[in-house]
Amino acid sequence: xxxxxxxxxxxxxxxxxxxxxxxxxxxGGMSVLQKFSEVLNLKMAYDRMMISSTKSCLVPCQYxxxxxxxxxxxxxxxxxxxxxxxxxxxHIVEGKPVERxxxxxxxxx
Ligand code: FES
Numbered sequence: 049x050x051x052x053x054x055x056x057x058x059x060x061x062x063x064x065x066x067x068x069x070x071x072x073x074x075x076g077g078m079s080v081l082q083k084f085s086e087v088l089n090l091k092m093a094y095d096r097m098m099i100s101s102t103k104s105c106l107v108p109c110q111y112x113x114x115x116x117x118x119x120x121x122x123x124x125x126x127x128x129x130x131x132x133x134x135x136x137x138x139h140i141v142e143g144k145p146v147e148r149x150x151x152x153x154x155x156x157x
Contacts, residue, residue, distance in 0.1 A: 054098070054140055055097070056100070057102050058099065060073055060077045061106070072113040075112040080115065080127050
């Protein structure tokens, strides 16, 4: 069995309530993660993508929920579960990242 073409890491980091940085979990990261898993199973897209959650912060917390798609190194920000089907169809199936959800380039300088 060949490895999937894409590996998607979804930030599911959880910080204590009141933490100044907040966290992706509190911004909806868990529902994004759940939706990616649903799409994976519904589309039986096992050859196309693999989904992993990160229990540690991916850094740009204020833009959360954050996900990164490898091997492209494409970062998505402020994703909602409603965006997941579009990311799947446009990026994972058609190879075109969803521009409106891209993390601003200046975040990583
Ligand atoms: S908590 Fe998700 S990027 Fe920091």
